[in-house]
Amino acid sequence: MPAMTESLLTMTAITQLLTSTMRTTAPVLLAAVGGLYSDRSGVLSIGLEGYMLGGAFGGFVGAYYSGNLWIGLLAAMIAGALLALLYAYFAVTLGVSQAVAGTGLVMLAAGGTGFLNRVLFRSSGDFVRITPFQPVAIPGLSQIPVVGQIFFNQNVLVYLAFLLVPVTWFLLYRTALGLEIRSVGEHAKAADTVGLNVTLTRYGCVLVSGALAGLGGAYLSLAHANTFIEMMTAERGYMAFAIIIFGKYNPLGALGASLLFGFADAVQLKLQIAGLPIPYEFLLMLPYVLTLVAMVAAGRTVSPASLGTPYKKQ
Amino acid sequence: MKAGERLRAALRPARQLVVPLLAVFSAFVVGVLVVALAGFNPAKTFAALLDGAFGSWYNFTETLVKSGPFLFTGLGVAIAFRSRSFNIGAEGQFYMGALAVSWLGVAIKGVPSIILIPILLGAAFVAGGAYGAVPGYLKARIGASEIVTTVMLNSIAVQIVSWIIKGPLQEPRHFYPETAEILSAAKLPVLVHGTRLHLGLLIGVLVAVAAHVFIYKTVFGYQIRAVGSGPLASEYSGIDVKRNIILAMAISGGLAGLGGAVELMGVTWKLYQNFSPGYGYSAIAVALLAKRNPLAVILTALLFGALATGANSMQRAAEVPAMLASVMQALVIFFVLAYAVYEEGFARRRSNRKRGVDRAKAGAADTVGGAGASND
């Protein structure tokens, strides 16, 4: 036992753990950043789990049939966005309970991807695999000891996920479009009366959240498992939803919270491999327990004032 | 006018059926399309589905047996809905009820059925109820979204079960990942010889009636409904909003837990991985389709039981993945939501036409009445 703890704390082990943290963070981070657009425009991003599943499956199907991972990514974004479109119709146009519609969407995505997966791939019973995204070393930077390995020798989706954080921050807080998105989420009627199109803004934001969460899902099938497994998102979409709240609806907060989750996940994986005398189910529980703790810790976070409230013109 | 009103009142229950029936019909139409697009023969598929659900007396009794878990979890979700709590945690609560029974149903030895069965059902209610009260408490006291917390608790419950059936409660030979079969005294008696129809189904119907009375006739039900429909007005009337949310979530969880117990004591007799194929999630569709009305849940649970039974035989006979049933359940949710909005819009246009007149009349009368009285 002491020997094992020691081996967990060597420099290589720590580097490995942090490198792995970057990878476990990426899918939730993509979903959380995507969800931020939706939440900030006033539409609850409760369907993230569904977009992720759609993206995981769509991405896999696209990559498998085209033989091209990039087409897979495109397909993942389209799949996520299509599911988001359905949700937006109910949440924005019909103005129904977003909690119910979002949950319905997750069920539809779970059932739909499961059904199609069996129709397309599981007649043989074997998993069909693809060649996943490989790490791309950034010339120069990846040579830096430790840091290079952790930050600059990752696959493109990891880079994309982390890059989206400053991009989203800039867009939300430093551009006219960001001001408009936030105004729709804070006070939809005020936005309407200055001539902004509330419906269009919300549709746009929900679609973006679908596409980005779809990428997050595609990470799982195209850069992690190399195949599609039913329910492979394992509630990461709901965790992303919790991460947004815990991160106080700010991209930087979401980044911090995602890293915390990614780290917990990486530790959990590491411990499973290390073979500690703890039933692995308890390790698997860790992210879920962490989410509960995060929700309790977040308490009554101040959310965008119009969040979850449909806007109806007279 | 009077007669017309009476007729309309008489037709009101019938009008209530329009949305659910249309929703189910639409979900089936989309289901047929999906099946056809996926390259199967829709006629054969749905013939197999219907045959599986209703094709013979035995198949029909299987449908009834299958509807049990939907009934209990659906009732639970419906009651939580009444307090404006969205319990997606019926899945975990269902597992907790089953878990309690899988332990106590083996551990409490030498007690006759008549005593043991109520004890087990009570224990399952408490276990599920506690598991539902936790997210209720977090929602009421801290404002934590019950959607997230219940989903997380579901995953935790699945992991607990997964561990326990290979650990502390594994069957004595330590061979299969499942619990030991419960004692004979703990099993719910079969009602009709040659079928699997068990006492639990009868209990389910009684519980639905009790839930109906509870919601519509008791002080507790009244408060839960008040809190769900008008939280601020309730608070201003001295109703304890937080306590009622926790209460509704606890009862909701209790009912789901009862469902887990009944399924285990009546059908499976032991607990294993995937003991629930997602009953707790289907329960949302069951409750919505029933418009949160406990008595109507009996009917919608039956429908979902038929769908589940039929889907299995569909998979066997037509080789269409049974997952189709989950897709159709989700579709039911969407169609119920959409048609309810359309119906509301339709009703509003109608009542606007009617009310315009009434309000003009009432306004005039108000003014006259006001003036007349102050001249006194």
Next chain:
Amino acid sequence: MYALETRGITKRFGSLVANDHITIGVRPGEVLALLGENGAGKTTLMNILYGLSRPDEGEVLVKGRPVQLRSPRQAIDLGIGMVHQHFMLVPAFSVAENVVLGMREKTGAVITKARLHESVREFSHRYHFDLDPSSRVGDLPVGLQQRVEILKSLYRGAQVLILDEPTAVLTPQETGELFKVIRHLQGEGKSVIFISHKLNEVMEISQRVTVLRLGKVQGTVNTAETDPPQLARMMIGRDLVHPARSRAETHGHPVLTIENLTVGQEGKRACANISLEVWGGEILGIAGVDGNGQKELVEAVFGVAAADSGRVILDGHELTGKGPAQAIDAGLALVPEDRQARGLVMDFSIAENLILETHRVAPFRRGMFIDDHRVGKYADAMIADFDIRASGGAGEPVSSLSGGNQQKVVLAREISRDPKALIAMKPTRGLDVGATEYVHRRLLGERARGKAILLVSTELEEVMSLSDRIAVMHRGALTGLVWPDVSQEDLGQLMTGAKTMFTATAPRGVGDS
């Protein structure tokens, strides 16, 4: 030529004709008052002029040219600006952000804070509005928020400004300031449509008045050639009836006692050291501009929010630190401000709403059940007694009732349980004249029965005509306790905290009898 005019605008909701062939026009540099009581169709017309809703018939003309108004954007582009009664400002945003929201052509795609603040400060100076572009709008007092709204419209190049009940939220002094701003804008050739139901303000600020009643134009008159009684007759179709009340001496005793009540921590006190005694048989009015602590005071007295210090005593019962349930049980009744959220459960029937407080106890409760039969009989009696108009009887959901009838349900519930004291918070808000008079008569009726009544209202006329004594609140503190014959000027100064005045510390007749 008119800067903005409508010709034959008609708008129907079902068979209700909200606007019936409305023809109005405002000239350049003119203030046109649009006068009418609640429900006369002012809001509908305004929404049409601002592109928020479309007329079924008729046309809108800008400088003589017919225009299509399909969205606020088009109204803005045509030089129409609107200041809503409920401000359309994002509280979480800064002044500058609110002003430029949606004006990408002026800000550019990327917003630089320094440049943004500079340009908004400059623009604000041009109109002598002293607004700090960086302050958060939610932190500003109401009067300044209104300026942000006006600035917002001007920034969009408004030539015609529509002001919807702009004085409803202002103190008399702030109203004076607003009128200065309006005259200044007038001087710049801008037109103003001033929507109001307050006769004296209309007389003061406008050049012409168009009166609406029940969706129709009753006429347009030059302000100089009319007087308030004529306008009142046009507005309500008859003379105003002032509620008959006897100025009888009070023979009660203090029923509701509030002692040094403080809400909120040091630095952000919502209420500071409020002490009041409401006697049996009197109506004690609380006047003051909205947001000066009235709401927090009532919430703390009733127990829905906690007070930080002080005591509340109802007829010998200590209510301090207790919840609304105990307040209700002790005999305190409340007609809350927002009847649709706080007063009623909108999905519930009339009967169910009537027992919202009393369902807990006999006779409506029997064991763990609710006695539907008794509840039904009680509801029928209330419907008859309070003249609640509901086509479906006691089982009708309150959501389908008119505002006046909804308020009657609340009144019936609160009055029928025979409370010792009644708090009425803006009880006539949004009601038409008939329903308002009804509410007033009921309150006076309860006064006659010896109840202690605390009336909170921002309508000065209401407070002055109903109250036996008037308390004035400003920034959470009590600035006055005066008789209802106090002068408007004194009242205005009390409301702005410019002076304090405590002449009516006990009801008339106490002490000298």
